[in-house]
Amino acid sequence: MRVVIAKCSVDYAGRLNAHLPLATRLLMLKGDGSVLIHSDGGSYKPLNWMSPPCSVSDVEVEQDQADAGITEIWKVVHHKTADMLVINIHEIFSDASHELGVDPGLIKDGVEAHLQKLLAEHIETLGEGYQLVRREYFTAIGPVDILARDENGGHVAVELKRRGDIDGVEQLTRYLELMNRDPLLAPVQGVFAAQEIKPQARTLAEDRGIRCVVLDYDALRGMADHNALF
Amino acid sequence: MRVVIAKCSVDYAGRLNAHLPLATRLLMLKGDGSVLIHSDGGSYKPLNWMSPPCSVSDVEVEQDQADAGITEIWKVVHHKTADMLVINIHEIFSDASHELGVDPGLIKDGVEAHLQKLLAEHIETLGEGYQLVRREYFTAIGPVDILARDENGGHVAVELKRRGDIDGVEQLTRYLELMNRDPLLAPVQGVFAAQEIKPQARTLAEDRGIRCVVLDYDALRGMADHNALF
DNA sequence: GTATGCATGTCGCAA
DNA sequence: TTGCGACGTGCATAC
Structure with missing residues (x-):
């Protein structure tokens, strides 16, 4: 360099x-x-x-x-x-x-992919009796982060963000609109999960019948650690 | 520094x-x-x-x-x-x-505004008989890039992007929803115009009855040059 | 290679 | 401050 x-x-x-x-x-x-x-x-x-x-x-x-x-x-x-x-x-x-050599590169912890993996492994965080269907459930307009079933077997589409913003709610709304047209899936409930949800995003989501869940990343990781130990 | x-x-x-x-x-x-x-x-x-x-x-x-x-x-x-x-x-x-001092800063010469100007000047690119109403047509939720009329005199709202993404379709959808409530404007057709339109954005747009138009910047510029010559 | 969505995005503007 | 849209977005990843 x-x-x-x-x-x-x-x-x-x-x-x-x-x-x-x-x-x-x-x-x-x-x-x-x-x-x-x-x-x-x-x-x-x-x-x-x-x-x-x-x-x-x-x-x-x-x-x-x-x-x-x-x-x-x-x-x-x-x-x-x-x-x-x-x-x-x-x-x-x-x-x-200066001769710097090849860099070993950055080790990241806490990006959405990791959060998604943790939540999928502990989907009961969203409610008792919840079961994972699959991560990255594909639709015509893009992948839904997590598809699950609630305690009654009804489908739940989960949109996951680090910061819950209005555009995240819009994204989930589009998925729900599409999925609810599919007789094999409908009715599909929406869950907007993020480490932090902005007030306006929460208002918009709840107005549309979408449930908001604030995630505790450390707690989720703690559960993973606990499982790793036992 | x-x-x-x-x-x-x-x-x-x-x-x-x-x-x-x-x-x-x-x-x-x-x-x-x-x-x-x-x-x-x-x-x-x-x-x-x-x-x-x-x-x-x-x-x-x-x-x-x-x-x-x-x-x-x-x-x-x-x-x-x-x-x-x-x-x-x-x-x-x-x-x-090192003492660098305050930087005078970058002087940019963008392409975005230019593209809008070119399209407005050659609105017939969107279809025969099209006529410009005005650029930056103001609505309560923001300016529509271009408002035009088609060959039958019906209003057409044009959203212009360099890269046509889902967000752009959402933006245009909001405008159309609002404008179609205005009896003086309704019915308003939507046109999503960009130099490049992503497949998912196209799918969403067409599902909502919005027409997608891929713009050729060089061709538009060529028309402008031609007009400048004659 | 193309297409898509995330990002410690950053940046600028307006309400 | 927050919201919103653009960016020479860059970047990894799935197709």
């Missing part, structure tokens, strides 16, 4: 056109050819970038460009699309390369 | 829990307290990060941690949420600070 601190201006042409006026920035050139241009602030998103697969090449500086103060021009082209990034270097303050 | 190349392991606890095993990485500490942890590869997204507002502090290294090879511990805490990032430094290979 090469890290350069330089005064530069940047132009991007691809899915849109964008321009960065002259300023001092950090340029990160990664081993796979990708380039990131960061300012001292903002978020993790660079001001501008080129995603791999791509490659960087030096372009000869014309006389008029040199007169304008440009000392180097780096052209980054994407290998598959026509995306292009041109970095006009005016002054380099620092330029260092 | 401070840029550090170090062998480190990282733990994040917040919206989820995540762990980075020991490896050499780039640590970017920005002026606003935010921290980015990058590997030599991947995309513009860091392996791990903390968004501002947040602050970094040094934590004293316990004896057993020192025995494990840890020389420094940086703790990054978010000021508003309980999000926390702990960086265990084992070895620092490079540590440099």
Whole structure:
């Protein structure tokens, strides 16, 4: 990885056109050819970038460009699309390369997939006598997170979110509408389950007869641990 | 901005829990307290990060941690949420600070507004005899991208997207529901126009009687160019 | 390879 | 602050 601190201006042409006026920035050139241009602030998103697969090449500086103060021009082209990034270097303050090696990668815990697995394994969390039919029950408009049966054998469609928002309720509503047209499934009840449910989402859901369940991730994991122990 | 190349392991606890095993990485500490942890590869997204507002502090290294090879511990805490990032430094290979100043920011030249303008100017793309009523037709729940009339004088509401997704169909459905309650407008037909329409979105749209139209941006631009020429 | 939905999404705007 | 829509969304995964 090469890290350069330089005064530069940047132009991007691809899915849109964008321009960065002259300023001092950090340029990160990664081993796979990708380039990131960061300012001292903002978020993790660079001001501008080129995603791999791509490659960087030096372009000869014309006389008029040199007169304008440009000392180097780096052209980054994407290998598959026509995306292009041109970095006009005016002054380099620092330029260092480091060998980082391959990263072992991030280990995540607590994403929706994991939550879904835990809830499916402990579907009785939703109510006594509940039984799992299957995860990712497929419909014409997408997969329902969990399909279950309640204590009376009636179908229950569960939409699972980390944060329960209005669009999650809309999603579940679409599934319910479709599934309730299927005589083999109807009537299907809806359960909106999330670690946190926004008030407006709850209002909308309950107005539509959808039950809201706030999940305790740690408690679910605790149950899993308990089962693992015994 | 401070840029550090170090062998480190990282733990994040917040919206989820995540762990980075020991490896050499780039640590970017920005002026606003935010921290980015990058590997030599991947995309513009860091392996791990903390968004501002947040602050970094040094934590004293316990004896057993020192025995494990840890020389420094940086703790990054978010000021508003309980999000926390702990960086265990084992070895620092490079540590440099640079004054970057405030960035003038990115100047974008988008394509979205342009597409709407082009379609409005060539509304007959949607069908012979179509006539533009107006762009950004305002309703109580938001502006409809384009309102037009078909060859029979009936109203047509057009929702325009670069990528036609289910969300866009929902949006248009809400508009249509509202507009069809207005005796001055009803009946209003719906047209879902995008450069690309996802199959599931198409299914949902057609199930609701909404017509799907795939737009050719280059062709529309070509028509505009042609008009500009003659 | 294409298609689909999640994301520590982030970001910006408006009410 | 919350809601809502766009993003050069990126990204993994199932088909």
